Amino acid sequence: MASISFKPLQPTQFQFQLQLYSSTILLNPFKFHTLPRISSSIHVTHVETPEQEISGTRRDSKTNSNENGSGFSSFTPKYKRVDSGQENGAKRVVLKDRNAKLKPKRRTSEPSSSTTNNKAKAESKKSKIDSTLRIGLDMCSKRGDVLSAIRLYDLALLQGIVMGQYHYAVLLYLCASAATGLIHPAKSGSGNRTLNAPNEPSSHNNSNEFNVIDHDSHLLSSSTVDEFVQFMKNSAKKSNLQSVRHEDNGIKVSEDVRHYALTRGFEIYEKMLSDKVQMNEATLTSVARMAMALGNGDMAFHVVKQMKEDGINPKLRSYGPALSVFCNNGDVDKAFLVEQHMLENGIYPEELELEALLKVSIEAGMSEKVYYLLHKLREGVRQVSPSTADLIDKWFNSKVASRVGKRNWDVRSIHKAIKNGGGGWHGQGWLGNGKWTVSRAIVGSDGCCKCCAEKLVTIDLDPEETEKFAKSVASIAAQRERNSSFQKFQRWLDYYGPFEAVIDGANVGLYSQRKFRPSKVNAVVNGIRQMLPSKKWPLIVLHNRRITGDKMDEPFNRSLVEKWKNADAIYATPTGSNDDWYWLYAAIKFRCLLVTNDEMRDHLFQLLGNDFFPKWKERHQVRFSFSETGPVFHMPPPCSIVIQESEEGYWHVPIASELESEEERTWFCIRRANSPMENQDSSTVNISKNVGDPTHKCPSTSSDPPHNQGDAKSSTRRKNQVKVTGKMHGSHGRELKAAEELGSCVVDFQI
Known part of the structure; x- marks a missing residue:
């Protein structure tokens, strides 16, 4: 028999040798049919059993070698070794360690200091690795680097790093973004949303293609997470410069990267499921986006339904993938099923x-x-984007649109519907027949369309809606303000109100500068006061820190504040409060003007929703600027900037723009080409009689509606439209009307 002698091994070396020996057998199963019996003499300096590791006791190696004659420490449990001497009724004898008197036995409940230190080191090392992995994934997310993120995932698996919900969320986000062909760095701050599916034309046509990152050769050379993250940090400067170029438009990836990211994305999702990591809305939305990349709308919709079953509230973005696929495939029924599911879930x-x-x-x-x-x-939108406007134009110029609509309708029911709806729409369906004309027009300062002379309406909150809106604001504010501060303000308003205007003092005083200037507030106060019917002082809302300090102790500034106080025209909000709640509530409560340039778009105002706030803001906000002669006020528009549907079936659609003046805004003026027309039934609408009705039309000196002074093509088109309409009021118009009455039909010149 062979006698093999081994040098003393450390426990870790011994374990490694055993694993290596086992793996050799597994790799060569046919090489070792039988294993010879080997008698070995092994000298082991010290190997602790699991029980000894827990209890903290250590047995002498020589004593251990005599217990089983093998030279190894006994792995027999302690209770078995103690009871082994009790056979055939023999008296049980418990032998004590001869070193017990010299070395007291440690308690099992108190681990040794070395064990504690080892555990602390292990936990510290694990925490460091987890932190490094998170830092690496955050860098990948910020730069839109999907390949590096996947490499970090692979290294984490090799090192046995346990990943959590956050790690998987970042990985799935990047994979889903790459699978759709365009990566928006998560921390770029662009905030752009898109429903574009893969292979669909996108607005990001100028993006550079992202095939392989510059450090692709290093992807496979790094063997640990720490090493790879360190490399990423070293190359961060160059990568950040690259990401800046892509920040606005996103990073367009190649087809190879798309397919690779999609495959690995589903693999990562399966791993997340097998590890039983809890899902959230972000991870499932990424899965839905990967389903969209496959063109599988049913799968994407199923993911959203699964959210509700799992107690996860879906967001608007969760529905985008399914809706995009169904709409791109022309599946109208399924697309509106998605919309129905959205509405059912708020x-x-x-x-x-x-x-x-x-x-x-x-x-x-x-x-x-x-x-x-x-x-x-x-x-929900009020003024549409240019792309939506193009679709609306396409619809009204289609043959289908010209063929639908009521020729006769009940005037009383239409008028009642408009009144019940608050004005500006009736919702009773398409009115009229025949071809539509779509003209680009502007609305004058009197609220009249300069194309058709239609008087557009203003839509404000009714008293009941105003009361409900004010209570909603007060409820939210009271929850966020401390020490009943907001309730004190409400009582103050009840005593000193009402007011005809409220001024956001901080917004005015900081206009176009970083330092607060009370003189600007004073100029705006005096200016708006002269425009109010009663000439009463407006209410100035300021945080108390704005009216204290060395700067405010100057005689001129102090005199201004004292003047406002004596007029009961200023309210100083307390320390720790948000003055936005105060000026907003006061303006809503008194249904008065609010002087501020604040766009009111941050999270605070998003809490108010879209039911009342946009409508109220449009009718009550007064913007301001300064000229050489003093403040200039931009009053609320003369009509509501919202899609409007008239009693005659006309449509006026405002198009969104970045114009400072509402008088420069472009509108669609949409009418029937053969209007005005008369109907024989007296109970139905007679458009020709309503043309001169001052409740519907604006006064005009000419028989033809004024033209928009826009581009030449639009002007020519409108002249042609007016010319055709004029002919219809002549002899040809009478003949056409007689022919229609004879045939009980509508003649449409759409050849």
């Missing part, structure tokens, strides 16, 4: 979603859906 579509639904409805020629979506845009 999620309201925004312009991107409504635009996708409008596009698929127009392509399918579904007039009822188009009418429904125009009113959805009126309620």
Whole structure:
């Protein structure tokens, strides 16, 4: 028999040798048919058993070698070794360690200091690795580096690093973004949303293609997470410069990267499921986006449904993938099923979603859906983007649009519907027949359309809505303000109110500069006061820190503050409060003007929702600027900047723009080409009689409606439209009317 002698090994070396020996057998199963019996003499300096590791005791190696004659420490449990001497009724004898008197036995409940230190070191090392992995993934997310993120994932698996929900969320986000063909760095701050599916034309056409990152050769050379993250840090400067170029438009990836990211993304998702890591809305939305990349709308919709079953509240972005696939495939029914599911769960579509639904409805020629979506845009969007405006133009110039609509309708029911709806729409369906004309127009300072002379309406909150809105604001503010500060303000308003205008003092005093200047507040106060019917002082809302300090102790500034106090025209909000709640509530309560340039778009105002706030803001906010002669006020627009539907079936659609003056805004003026027309039934609408009605029209000195002084093409088109309309009022018009009455039909010159 062979005698093999081994040098003393450390426990870790011994374990490694055993694993290596076992792996050799597994790798060569046919090489070792039988194993010879080997008698070995092994000298081991010290190997602790699991029980000894826990208890902290250590047995002498020589004593251990005599217990089993093998030279190894006994792995027999302690209770078995103690009871082994009790056989055939023999008296049980418990032998004590001869070193017990010299070395007291440690308690099992108190681990040794060395064990504690080892555990602390292990936990510290684990925490460091987890922190390094998170830092690496954050860097990948910020730079849109999907390949490096996947490499970090692979290294983490090799090192046995346990990943949590956050790690998987970042990985799935990057994989889903790359799978759709365009990565938006998560921390770029662009905030752009898109419903574009893969292979669909995108607005990001100028993005550079991202095939392989510059350190691709290092992806495989790094063997640990720490090493790879360190390399990423060293190359961060160059990568950050690259990400800046892509920050606005995103990073366009190649087809190879797309397919690779999609494959690995589903693999990572399966790993997350097998590890039983809890899902959240972000991870499942990424899975839905990967389903969109596959063109599988049913899978994407199923993911959203699964959220509700798992107690996760979906967000608007969660529905985007399914809606995008169904709309791109022309599946109208399934697309509106997604919209129905959104509404049932309290999620309201925004312009991107409504635009996708409008596009698929127009392509399918579904007039009822188009009418429904125009009113959805009126309620939730108000002024449409240029891309949505193009779709609306396309619809009204289609043959389908010219063929739908009521020729006769009940005037009383239409008028009642408009009154009940608050004005600006009736919702009774398409009115009239025949071809539509779509003109670009502007609305004058009197609220009249300069194309058709239609008087557009102003839509404000009614008293009941105002009361409900004020209570909502007060409830939210009271929860966020400390020490009943807001309740004190409410009582102050009840005593000193009402006011006809409220001034956001900080916004005015800091206008175009970093230092607060009371003189600017004073100029605005005096200016707006002269415009109020009663000439009463407006209410100035300021944080108390704005009226204290060395700067405010100057005689001029102090005199201004004292003047406002004596007039009971200033309220100083307490320390720790948010003055936005105060000036907003006061303006709502008194239904008065609010002087501020604040766009009111941050999270605070998002709490108010879209039911009342946009409508109220449009009718009550007064913006301001300064000229050489003093403050200039930009009063609320003369009409509501929202899609409007008239009693005659006309449509006026405002198009979003970045114009400072509402008088420069472009509107769509949409009318029937053969209007005005008369109907024989007296109970139905007679458009020709309503043309001169001052409740519907603005005074005009000419018989023809004024033209928009826009581009030459638009002007020529409108002249042609007016010319055609003029002919219809001549002999040809009378002959056409007689022919229609004879044939009980509508003649449409759409050849």
